[in-house]
Amino acid sequence: MCSIQEGDIENPIKKDKTEKSKVCMKCGGEAVLITRINDPLCRDCFMVYTTHKFRAAIGKSKIIRDGETVLVGFSGGQASSCLLQLIKDGLSERAHKKLRFKPSLLFIDEGAAIDMSAEERLDSCQKILQVMAKSGFPCHIRSLEEAMDSSFITTDSSKDSLASTELPDLDEQSQGQRSKNDLDTDRPKPAEKPKTNGLPIDKDFKEKCIHYDESEIKLKELLKSLKSVTAKEDLIKSLRYNILIDTARKHSHTKVMTGDCSTRLSVRLLSDISQGKGAHVAMETGFADKRLDDITVVRPIRDFSSKEVTLHNVLNDVESVFIPTLTTKAPQNTSIEHLTESFITGLQADYGSTVMNIMRTGEKLNTEILDSTEQQCIICHAPLDTSTGIASALNAVEFSQKISRKNDDKLSPECCGEGDGSCNTKSGRLNKEEALSTLCYGCRLMVKDLSDVNKLPEYIQRDITNRVNRSKMKADIQDYLLADD
Structure with a gap:
């Protein structure tokens, strides 16, 4: 049922029917x-x-x-x-x-x-x-x-x-x-x-x-x-x-x-x-x-x-x-x-x-305001809204995009052209998938519309790189970290 009560919203009144007083x-x-x-x-x-x-x-x-x-x-x-x-x-x-x-x-x-x-x-x-x-x-x-x-x-x-x-x-x-x-x-x-x-x-x-x-x-x-x-x-x-x-x-x-x-x-x-x-x-x-x-x-x-x-x-x-x-x-x-x-x-x-x-x-x-900056969008600084379940609409859309990708699209616009998967390590350029992982859903749509993520402002690229590197380092040492109780 609708949660809006009857008195919450005024009934729409057309201006033509209102009486103008002086x-x-x-x-x-x-x-x-x-x-x-x-x-x-x-x-x-x-x-x-x-x-x-x-x-x-x-x-x-x-x-x-x-x-x-x-x-x-x-x-x-x-x-x-x-x-x-x-x-x-x-x-x-x-x-x-x-x-x-x-x-x-x-x-x-x-x-x-x-x-x-x-x-x-x-x-x-x-x-x-x-x-x-x-x-x-x-x-x-x-x-x-x-x-x-x-x-x-x-x-x-x-x-x-x-x-x-x-x-x-x-x-x-x-x-x-x-x-x-x-x-x-x-x-x-x-x-x-x-x-x-x-x-x-x-x-x-x-x-x-x-x-x-x-x-x-x-x-x-x-x-x-x-x-x-x-x-x-x-x-x-x-x-x-x-x-x-x-x-x-x-x-x-x-x-x-x-x-x-x-x-x-x-x-x-x-x-x-x-x-x-x-x-x-x-x-x-x-x-x-x-x-x-x-x-x-x-x-x-x-x-x-x-x-x-x-x-x-x-x-x-x-x-x-x-x-x-x-x-x-x-x-x-x-x-x-x-x-x-x-x-x-x-x-x-x-x-x-x-x-x-x-x-x-x-x-x-x-x-909800989150304390950790790791859970904020790099571009708009709003809380990330992409941590959803497996059966969510977001994961369904991303899965459809992944399986509909053609083989000739493997070389992304920001790829160096080698085709061996080592362009990111050689040139230090941003990968679009890694960049999207640090953004909220709204900013993801904007970046997906971008032909090359390496054209983003340098401060955004620095923040994305730092966030991705910290995530990788945390994953590498995860087995040695004490669990938060």
Whole structure:
């Protein structure tokens, strides 16, 4: 029988049948907007409503402590701009109860993934910097291709060695070398003369945008080797997540804020389930993602719908920057996530409780947090969901793929061509079967879509190799180990 009670989900009500009132439901004044299905509010009551929802989400969780520094992911879109404005209002002097944490902004340039020209990338970064500089918070810019660098590290062991690194000043470049991929700005000074149309653009960053480097070429080759747009979107999301975590560890942040609203999270929930990631949707859509021991990802506006986000930005004249993605102006069936988004937004237009019902269902899900890193996926760091029984559907699918493989497919795309089974030992290249054994089911589908696993970022290859070597060593000495009682 269905475990959902009758009162758990609201009955769908078509918006055409709702009565629109011009009286605010809170104060009785003149209403200027309607939230949810039929809740008219005036401007002042709407601002109180959104501010309370944002502050209550942070206060009830008790995750962020007083005086703690928090890294805020800023993409320039409507949701992240709304989050930035709410943080600014909460930290202003006129706030009734000021927020206690110290925010720092991070923008990840993904222009290389969508083949943007150097001028377009530089222009978008300038616009983003202009918005971030107005906030007065420390801000950083990193590029997506940084994840392809050989020096990129996401493990927790890098925290001790990188935590003491101070943010360099743009006006003091001669006092020390700075990273070519990381642009840091300090709090703007009133007497400081602006540069480059008021934006402190770093010279090295300009040169990086204009000239191709090895990391950008590797990223484009990696994306080109993926067959489907769905796999490309999953890879970009994983790389973006790891850069967020890496930046937080470098600057000693233990909390990361993202501007994910309920509409975006409901799309992610259904698309993840359809892609075999149902075991991890509680982490991907919940208020707090605690899959890592040292970093917690927080989503303080997860209860905001996209309509409420837009209304908040319009009423407060919040500036946002549009940056295209892989599926911008693409057909609905370009990817699973794009198709799911089209389905949910279309349903939400007729039935205003669609997103809320999806989110309520997702809140009932739970994911077990595992202590051992050996039981976590190498790419997404979520718990492995592939330890299933012999009669499971996963083993049945893998068995069907194994017996349907033709003899001429024995040489994998990453094979050196010798054909004697010794290519891995000679060249040190990754084997796809060994790589898949360290991934969750959702990431396995993405890697299976990849023509050559050796095109993965080097930090992923290092982690996979270390995990496989430890497993082999443990198997070799298994007979000499004491059993855990």
